[in-house]
Amino acid sequence: MAELKTRLQNDLTVAMKARETVTAGALRMALTAVTNEEVSGKQARELSDDEVVKVLAREAKKRKEAAEAFDGAGRAEKAELERQELAVLETYLPKQLDDAELASIVDKAYDAVAAQLGEAPGPKQMGQVMKAVNAEVAGRADGGRVAAAVKAKLTS
Secondary structure, eight states: OOHHHHHHHHHHHHHHHTTOHHHHHHHHHHHHHHHHHHHOSSSOOOOOHHHHHHHHHHHHHHHHHHHHHHHHTTOHHHHHHHHHHHHHHHTTSOOOOOHHHHHHHHHHHHHHHHHHHTSOOOGGGHHHHHHHHHHHHTTSSOHHHHHHHHHHHHHO
């Protein structure tokens, strides 16, 4: 079993015993999402730690979007609950890259694609640059941020 999934299960037990309802609720939802991912498809399988991190990142994104939606609807108490659950999930995710680190990775990928092509890549090669950047970033930055950084580099 993936170490991260085991850690989630152990932390859920601790949170339940300590009666930490927000933490327990967030971990339950995360473990449910992991289990659903394991049994999706034609055959059940066990997720690796990297796959569990992807599931957790997806769940964190859902919490962030839900908090924004609740704020927009004037439901501050529900938005705060979503933010608390997001904070719990973020403790299990890798540290997010800051803008300078992301720009550095984009620059390296841009140079690698330029070397492959023999010319400076343009907007048509965004997919190639994104593929190289995503391999390096691996869940440490939101896809929208990555795409914006790549697009800015290609159009400059």
